[in-house]
Amino acid sequence: MSENTTHPTELTSQYVSQVTSDLEHNTKEQERVTTELAALHEQLATLQQDHTVLLNMQQALGVPASPPEPTSTTAATVPSPRKTPASASGTRPPAKKAPSQRSQDKTEVAKTAQPTLVDLIHQHVAEQSEPRSAAEIAEILRQAHTQRTIDTKVVRTTLENLVAKSRIQRTKQGSSVFYTATGTPEPTTASEDEVQPETAA
Structure with missing residues (x-):
């Protein structure tokens, strides 16, 4: 009898030990997954912020954010079922401009209303007589244009795009990068004006 009672006791203690070990492992796994989820949430928030910045930069560069909507879906949702055919034909929506012309008109209106970020940076x-860093340029523009949201990342990317287009040039001093305007050729009108015909007297 003593052997029969001892065996279940040892088996129970093994089960208790195993369950305790499994519980500890489960708790550690929960902590690990929770930490990974928190890190993933931070990465997602960062990606969403970068997405917003890129969209703002895309808009500042004048690139259309999305292709124009197909006219078939627009035409299907415009008519109202309560209108008679005569009234529907008499109240047609105004003809839409072509997407390219519309975007061109919007660009012209935006230019007359306020300069784009690209124009401001360039x-x-x-106007600067000495090189400036992206952070300095962003800070000066923020102070000069308080009504606009100017992000340093967007300014740096815009500067690099201007460098790629040879509109400005980039110099590196140690680990810092500075930007200056590219040299423009001397205008030829002044030299032509200086040359006066000898027979003018």
Whole structure:
């Protein structure tokens, strides 16, 4: 009898030990997964912020954010079922401009209303007599244009695009990068004006 009672006791203690070990392992796994989820949430938030910045930069560069909507879906949702054919034909929506013309008109209106971020950055760099970093340019533009949201990352990317287009040039001093305006050729009108015909007297 003593042997029969001892065996179940040892088996029970083994089960208890195993369950305790499994519980500890389960708790550690929960902590690990929770930590990974928190890190993934941070990565997602960062990606969403970068997405917003890229969209703002795309808009500042004048690139259309999405292709124009197909006219078939628009035409299907415009008519109202309560209108008679005569009233529907008499109240047609105004003819839409072509997407390219519409975007061109919007660009022209935006230019007359306020300069784009690209123009602001290029103009600021052109007015400087010494190199400036992206952070300095962003800070100066933020102070000069308080009504606009100017992000340093967007300014740096815009500067690199201007460098790629040879509109400004980049210099590196140690680990810092500075931007200056590219040299423009001397205008030829002044030299032509200086040359006066000898027979003018």
